[in-house]
Amino acid sequence: MMATSAVEKIDYWQASILKEMELSRAQFTHFAFEKHVHLDYHIGVVCHGGQRYHHRGSEYRLTPGNISTLNPDESHNGQSIADGGYEALVMSLPTSYVQQVGGALNQGELYFSTPILDDPKLRAYFIRLHRQLTLHQANITPLEAETLLLGFISELFYRHGKLRNLPSCQARLSGAQLDNIKQQFHQGLDQEFELEQLALSVDLSKFQFLRQFKAATGMTPHAYLKRLRLEYAKKALMRGDSAISTAYDLGFFDQSHFNKAFKRAFLITPAHFQKRVTP
Template sequence: MTESVQFQQVSEIPGLVLSTARFAAFSFDRHFHLDLHVGLVTDGVQRQRVNGKTVLHGPGSIVLMPPGEIHDGITVDGSQSTLKTFRLSQELVASVAEEISGLHREPEFAGALLEDPLLAGHLLRLHNEMRWCNAASSLAMQAEWLTLLERLLSQSRTIVPETVPGSLSRIQWQRVRDYCFSHLSDKITLDELAGLCSLGRFQFLKQFKQTIGMTPHAWLLRLRLERACALLSRSSQAIAAVAQEVGFYDQSHFNRAFRQAYGVAPSCYRA
């Protein structure tokens, strides 16, 4: 394995930096960070000493390293390992924690090792998507980012998520529905939909799911695919043009989503 370290700022989320590091027989001296680190080892095993304790960090586990926590790191038995990290500035964490908890106060962190393969898998997929898809402002990724941070911060007992009762009003739902129908070819963000309802993003996600029984992204995806079906059956437009008209800017993504929803490719639906 060739040793390498890569950093990538996520421009749509100020204060977030992604890193991917590949090590072979490498060790970190004792050090600390000024931001919050969420670490995922995807292969190999790393050993860390934190607060006088030694922990092993491998695939399926999540390390939460708070600002100022002194620690080291070494690959076990000189093996190879890959570490992927979300680096969140204190300002970003405070903003998200307030949004999720509904409380205006600085979150208190403690180092944590969470053994949760399912959450680790979701975080790893999000890390990869943010690195390669260049779509951190998309509705799906915004919702996934907020949802996973809720799970991570609540599991680590950093915050208690706000209880969001009720559902969208008839007027709020109509605004969201009308906006999506009229902007189907555009990129629609979580911020825009929440703003239509005069709600925070976290509140909107909870109340939308309570109202519709689907996430905003799942509902919008189905709306786009249903509109695509109508266009495919009524016109001779090229499939790529249909995909773009309903908001898919990648035809391969459109083909995959269509096949998953209806069991056939768009070309077969038309035939």
């Protein structure tokens, strides 16, 4: 009997009503996400199968019937629960947009209080919204689309969100120092960083810094910076920037390295991703 080939695929869309919002539909059999972070709020469901992932020291299982909610800058991984794989729908919400919603709700900065929600009605709402903004977006008016989106986000945070309480970092790497390091990364995406330089900027040895940064974020500084570059790369490609200029502007060694890193992270080449998300 001939073995069935594994399915490893991600389709991407850009919603016309919110250009910075990314939507995707993924089908995975054996592919496993390495530990990573996102710049935006990520919401997802599985249509069949299930995904397990580690988040803040605990393992969670996303199965049909519940919703995954991840805040920006929270490290996690992900892989299929069973050999049959899974299909997932994901929406990433820009932090600026969520902050606007928080202001409208008089809540300030919002965040999700738990990574898994048991809310079948809200899950059904999410699936309907995702399909309207991807497969059927040509058949929905901007007013209807934004009404659905705002209704979902408002309901989601009203029922399952809280005001953000910034966690204090352990040992000698303070919250302010961690923010300083992250700011250096965001402002110097095209630069080369040295571990010793970063450590000296927060008055730690490079060994202390490496251990404490990983304890605070769940990732090494190198892995964190690489993921930031890839996250910014998607946004640049969505704006219409070329893959060559994006690779250069974001500090990749060359376009070949950029293509390999991008495909490893997102299962699609930069060129194919850009075709999917731009007119």
